[in-house]
Amino acid sequence: MSDLSSKPANTPQPQARQVTFRGGGFAPASHRWIGVVVFALLLTLAELGTRQGWISPLTLPLPSDVLKTFGELYASGLLWAHLSVSLTRLFVGALIGASLGVATGVLIGLFSYVRAGLVPLTAALFPIPKIALLPLFVIWFGIDEGSKYALIAFGTFTPTVVATYGAVDNVDRSLIRMGQSFNLSWISIVRKIVLPGAMPGILSGLRISLAIAIILLVAAEMLGAEYGIGAYILEAGSLYDLERLFAGVAILSMLGVTLSATIGLIERRVLNWRQ
Amino acid sequence: MDIRLSGVSHSYDDFEVLRDISLDIPSGKIVCIVGPSGCGKSTLLRFIGGLEKPTRGEVLQIGSPPADCLNPLTYIFQDFALLPWRSVRGNISLVLEDQGIRGPRAEAIIADVLTRTKLSEFHKALPKQLSGGMKQRVAIARALAVNPAVMLMDEPLSALDSQTRELLMDDLVSLWSRTPFTAVYVTHNLAEAVRLGHSIVVMSRRPGEIREVVHLETPLDQRHYGDSALEEKQKYLWHLMREEARAADAELVHV
Numbered sequence: 001m002s003d004l005s006s007k008p009a010n011t012p013q014p015q016a017r018q019v020t021f022r023g024g025g026f027a028p029a030s031h032r033w034i035g036v037v038v039f040a041l042l043l044t045l046a047e048l049g050t051r052q053g054w055i056s057p058l059t060l061p062l063p064s065d066v067l068k069t070f071g072e073l074y075a076s077g078l079l080w081a082h083l084s085v086s087l088t089r090l091f092v093g094a095l096i097g098a099s100l101g102v103a104t105g106v107l108i109g110l111f112s113y114v115r116a117g118l119v120p121l122t123a124a125l126f127p128i129p130k131i132a133l134l135p136l137f138v139i140w141f142g143i144d145e146g147s148k149y150a151l152i153a154f155g156t157f158t159p160t161v162v163a164t165y166g167a168v169d170n171v172d173r174s175l176i177r178m179g180q181s182f183n184l185s186w187i188s189i190v191r192k193i194v195l196p197g198a199m200p201g202i203l204s205g206l207r208i209s210l211a212i213a214i215i216l217l218v219a220a221e222m223l224g225a226e227y228g229i230g231a232y233i234l235e236a237g238s239l240y241d242l243e244r245l246f247a248g249v250a251i252l253s254m255l256g257v258t259l260s261a262t263i264g265l266i267e268r269r270v271l272n273w274r275q
Numbered sequence: 276m277d278i279r280l281s282g283v284s285h286s287y288d289d290f291e292v293l294r295d296i297s298l299d300i301p302s303g304k305i306v307c308i309v310g311p312s313g314c315g316k317s318t319l320l321r322f323i324g325g326l327e328k329p330t331r332g333e334v335l336q337i338g339s340p341p342a343d344c345l346n347p348l349t350y351i352f353q354d355f356a357l358l359p360w361r362s363v364r365g366n367i368s369l370v371l372e373d374q375g376i377r378g379p380r381a382e383a384i385i386a387d388v389l390t391r392t393k394l395s396e397f398h399k400a401l402p403k404q405l406s407g408g409m410k411q412r413v414a415i416a417r418a419l420a421v422n423p424a425v426m427l428m429d430e431p432l433s434a435l436d437s438q439t440r441e442l443l444m445d446d447l448v449s450l451w452s453r454t455p456f457t458a459v460y461v462t463h464n465l466a467e468a469v470r471l472g473h474s475i476v477v478m479s480r481r482p483g484e485i486r487e488v489v490h491l492e493t494p495l496d497q498r499h500y501g502d503s504a505l506e507e508k509q510k511y512l513w514h515l516m517r518e519e520a521r522a523a524d525a526e527l528v529h530v
Contacts, residue, residue, distance in 0.1 A: 178356035181324060182370040182421065183346050192369060196360045273360040273401050 061242040066250065069243040083251070086217060086228045089145065090255075093152025093220075094213040101157045101209070102202060105164020109198070110190065115165070122161050130155040131219045138223065148220040155216040156209040163205020164198065171197035200274065203267050210259045214252060229255075276338045276347065276424040276457070277302050278323060283332035285318060291482040292318055293329070298476060298485065300425065302338075305451065305458040305495075307468040310478030311516060311523035316461045317429055319483070323459055324348040324427045340424035345374050349423035353430040355410040357402045357417075363389070364398040367417045374421070388416040391450065408439035412446065419450075426458040432467060441500060444470050452496045465512045469505045470498050477515050480523035487515060 047063045049055035073079045108115045108122075130151055137147040137154075171194050179189040221230025229251055236244035278300040285293040292315040300306050300323075308316045321327040322334050325348065340347040357366050364385055371381045389395045392412045402410055411431060418426055432440045444467060450456075451471075462468055468475045475489045491498075491508060498505055 174352060174354055174356050175358060177326060178350070178352060181326060181346075181348075181350040182373070182417075184370070184373045188373050192372075193358065196358070271360075273403065 061246055065243045066246045070247045070250070073244075073247060079251075082227050082229050082232050085225075086221065086230070089148050089152060089220065089228065090213055090217050092145075093149045093217070094156050094210060096149060097153035097156030097213070098160050098206060098209055100153070101160025102164050104157075105161045105202075106168055106190075106195070106198070108161065108165040109168025110194070118161075119165075122158055126158045126162065130216055134219065134223055143224040147223075148217075148225070151220045152213050152216045156213045159209045159212060160202075160205055163208070164202050167198035167201020167205070168194060170201060200267075200271055203263060203271070207260060207263050210263070211256060214256055214259070218252065276336055276340045278425055278457075278459070279335045279337055280319075280323070281333055281335065283319070283322060283329045283334065285315065285322070285329045285331075286482075294482040294484050296332070296483070296485060298488075300457065300459055302424075302457050303455045304473040305460055305471050307460045307462060307472030307475045308478060309462060309465060309468045309475060309512065309516065310483060311480045311520040312463060313523055313526070314478045314480050314519075315483035316478055320350075320427050320429050320459060320461050323425075324350055326350075341422070344422045344424050345376075346370070346421035347424040349418045349421055349426055351411075351414050351418050351426060351428045351431045353433050355402075355407075355414045355434070357410055357413055359402050362399050362401055363394060363405075363413050363416075366402070366413060367420050370417055370421050384420050388419040391419060391453075392416040392446070406439070407435045408443055411435065411443060415446075415450075424457060426456055428458055428460045430462055431460075433462065433464065440464075440467070447471060448495045448498075465509045465516075468512065469508045471495065475512065477512060480519045481526070486519075 043063045046055065046060055050057060050060055050062045070079075073082075104118065108118050133154070134147065134151055137150045141147040141150045175193050175197065176189060179193050184192070217228075218230035218233065221228035222234045225231040229248055233245055233248035233252075236242075236248060280296050280298045280300075283293060283296040284291075296319060298306075308319065310316045318327065322329050325334075336347070358369065361369060367385050367388060368377075368381055371377070371384060376384065385398070386395070389398055392415055394409070394412055394416060397405065397409065402413070405413065411434075414431075432443055435443065448471070451458075460467070460471055469491065472491060473495075475491065477486045477489065478484065479486045489508065489512065493504065
């Protein structure tokens, strides 16, 4: 840099100091392996604790025993028997709930009469603990699969509706106006502008809905189910068989992680246009 | 096809925005509308394209648009209004799909407008990959694709930096020189108005009225950056607007 002001020669040189950096933090970066390390650390701690006796075997089973139980479950073929019915229930229930939810949410977002009619209703349904309705669903839809589908569907429905109409509300109005100015038909505007524009919000709502679906899956399987992860956990719990209880819980956690990862994958695929 | 505004007035509740605007937009000419902020110039443009209805007065199309015209009144927006999930090509085909134009016919139109806007090699790019100037050129290409009778340009260069703005003005001039189009060009930038306008409508502050219509005779392709005759015109326009702009700036925003 050239000198802008010519200084008299005899002034002492002022001290030069590096400008302090203060722009750090607040920028999330991806460190995948830390999650794995935390998991491994907790498991090692539990293993060590139970082995050395400073965690009582009544409070926590040995992680290695849980793993062994899981192995036996897998070897006996029961794992698949439980998992397949649970996954079917989860899939059917969540599919019904989420697709009805997305459809209702889009209608609320598009038509003000539907909004006026259904938003208060959704607000009234949302806080109901759906588990409390299980006996009612058993009467309505029967003790077998019907009531389980209904419970999971109902539980995923409300959060999906709320997320979807919020997402539709957030679609850039200037894009819709652009569509109108080019004489696009109403259905084209909905299909090509509103729905893709609402997709990020719908997908992040789906994350929450699917987690709720897993919670309700277990609740549904606690009544009148022979097979299913929920039935397995319930049975283990009533026998105070901690190894099986924890094996069941671990399966649920893995299910949650898998679903969340799947949505993440879909997001990266479908939403690669985002900045 | 000409456009005629006769006695257009508009108010929101008892808040008067526009008062008795009568104006002819002749075919093949660019009419610039300048005025202080909040004078209702963008509202006026929305009336011309039928996106909003004036309280009083009417907007008339005189004559019918040419037969090959797919969307007679076509906008170019300040914020580009490109669908971020569609590529450059997809954004242009969007406006053709609803007209039933697909396949090779659509390809031909898209290739033509991309060449005219010098975007051919970017047809696969997503909007997020493009600079502001390129985005607006995509929007211009999209407008050209429907072969408009009148282009309605709402501050099309206001979101761009001044260098890009100069480049795009040159592009618009060369597009017009090759095939003259009719345009209504709303701007608050007087330099753009004197470069692109065959006539310049100066509006007063709210309630917007037409103060004066200034005609420029110099052909578009002979107007250059820093031209002294243009500077004179621009000074004259500024002289007309200065007090209005000052008063408009001191007003409270009506929300």
